Amino acid sequence: MTEVWIIAHDATGGNALACAARALGDRVVAISLGAGVLPGADLSLTVQVSPEVPVEAYACAVADLLSARGAQLVLTDATTTGRLLAGQVAARLGVSPLTASGVVRGNSLQVTRLVYGGLAVATDEVISPVCVLVVAPGALTAEESVRAGQSEAVSLTPAGGLRLVETRAKGGTSVDLTGAKRVVGVGRGFAAEADLELARALAVKLGAEVACSRPIAEGVNWMPAERYLGVSGATIKPELYLAIGISGQVQHLVGVNHSKVIVAINSDKNAPIFAHADFGVVGDLYQVLPELTKSL
Ligand SMILES: Cc1cc2nc3c(=O)[nH]c(=O)nc-3n(C[C@H](O)[C@H](O)[C@H](O)COP(=O)(O)OP(=O)(O)OC[C@H]3O[C@@H](n4cnc5c(N)ncnc54)[C@H](O)[C@@H]3O)c2cc1C
Incomplete structure (x- = not known):
């Protein structure tokens, strides 16, 4: 059975990533940083995050959890938070994160990414035992799926040194x-x-x-x-x-x-x-x- 891990930091985006991740494996396991149980995942490891700590502060603890559970393929979304998490988790795991514009899992894992400002597409074959991918929008075809997924509460300690003082809505209208x-x-x-x-x-x-x-x-x-x-x-x-x-x-x-x-x-x-x-x-x-x- 091939397992795909995702790191989720919000409920909607996390669930979309869980559904997309299914294209790459039989079982999707989510580390859910304050995003609750994800219906698209087979197992959600739910982490109660402190509102006073930026979610990226959990990156090292997440990486250690991934190591302990033997995760090999880990996905984040391509939001600013997703990219920050991917970079820090990958560094802790001793690999480079890749931003994937496409992923194919055959005998090996092949990742396409845009290079030279989008002028060309490079294809990398992943040969390291662990791979951390930032999934660009459209890189994986998401199938809407609802599992009677299990959940398990896990406790992670964030890195010290940062305290979230305030969050406020940006001016103007936001658009997706x-x-x-x-x-x-x-x-x-x-x-x-x-x-x-x-x-x-x-x-x-x-x-x-x-x-x-x-x-x-x-x-x-x-x-x-x-x-x-x-x-x-x-x-x-x-x-x-x-x-x-x-x-x-x-x-x-x-x-x-x-x-x-x-x-x-x-x-x-x-x-x-x-x-x-x-x-x-x-x-x-x-x-x-x-x-x-x-x-x-
Ligand atoms: C590192 C880097 C990153 C970049 N990233 C991005 C990016 O993410 N997104 C992006 O968009 N650009 C990006 N650019 C800029 C990009 O190279 C182009 O300069 C930009 O996309 C051009 O914008 P434009 O087509 O609006 O303007 P122009 O290239 O000036 O084109 C204007 C067009 O309007 C037409 N036109 C003029 N008058 C009329 C009229 N009355 N009726 C109909 N047509 C008319 C003209 O024929 C022309 O084709 C990047 C550049 C660099 C160097």
């Missing part, structure tokens, strides 16, 4: 683009911030989230950083992605090329995005968008 079925992406083809209303009106008609290329978020600051897509932003897997006034540089494509259907609107017929789009409109977004929105 990774779960969106339709996404409208805006780029530098928009000449002014107010013009984004054209894309928002279309998104309302489509029931879509609005996202953007990096310069829109980190250059002109017209949208929050959590809404940009790409190698250093969010990765999405919607049924429909509309790229409007976006040239289609590789760093952007890495975040959107798992979309089922890509539609591009761009005034330059040679824009690279057209080589990756299922449908393309060569035209001025200022003419195309009002017409498109009106027709829906």
Whole structure:
């Protein structure tokens, strides 16, 4: 029987990871750091975490528990907390963590990951007895599964030296683009911030989230950083992605090329995005968008 271990730090994300982990083994065991019993796991080792301690402070104790239980394959999600946990757990176990854009378990474990800013894909064969993987969104196909999973309470001692003083909600609205079925992406083809209303009106008609290329978020600051897509932003897997006034540089494509259907609107017929789009409109977004929105 092949066993896959996950480290969960929130109930929803942890359960999604437990379901995805099933693609790699017969039995999923979760170390649940304050995330409760996960219905997607066969066994949840539940840890009562102190609200005064950052969850990463449990990393060394988690690594020791994994060692004691003989875990060989350990997964975290690709959130900031997941990555922090993976790095510290892997260091304690004496291996390097890998960020996986895909995983295949055959005779050996093969992990694909993006390199050179998303220009190429490297495939690594895991030869160490223990492997810690950060699972990028879309790397594993999650099957919704509910087990009559068992649970066992375990007590772990966090590392000292850090005390959580305060947590507060970020300003603005928060969005989970990774779960969106339709996404409208805006780029530098928009000449002014107010013009984004054209894309928002279309998104309302489509029931879509609005996202953007990096310069829109980190250059002109017209949208929050959590809404940009790409190698250093969010990765999405919607049924429909509309790229409007976006040239289609590789760093952007890495975040959107798992979309089922890509539609591009761009005034330059040679824009690279057209080589990756299922449908393309060569035209001025200022003419195309009002017409498109009106027709829906
Ligand atoms: C290390 C690194 C990491 C990066 N990470 C990311 C990332 O994660 N995500 C990301 O998006 N970028 C990232 N970038 C930036 C990336 O290389 C591109 O610069 C960026 O994606 C370009 O954004 P854009 O397509 O909006 O702008 P541009 O490349 O300027 O494209 C604008 C497009 O709009 C079209 N256009 C202009 N006017 C109109 C009009 N009226 N109607 C229709 N079309 C019009 C133009 O023809 C053009 O194709 C990264 C870069 C580096 C170096």
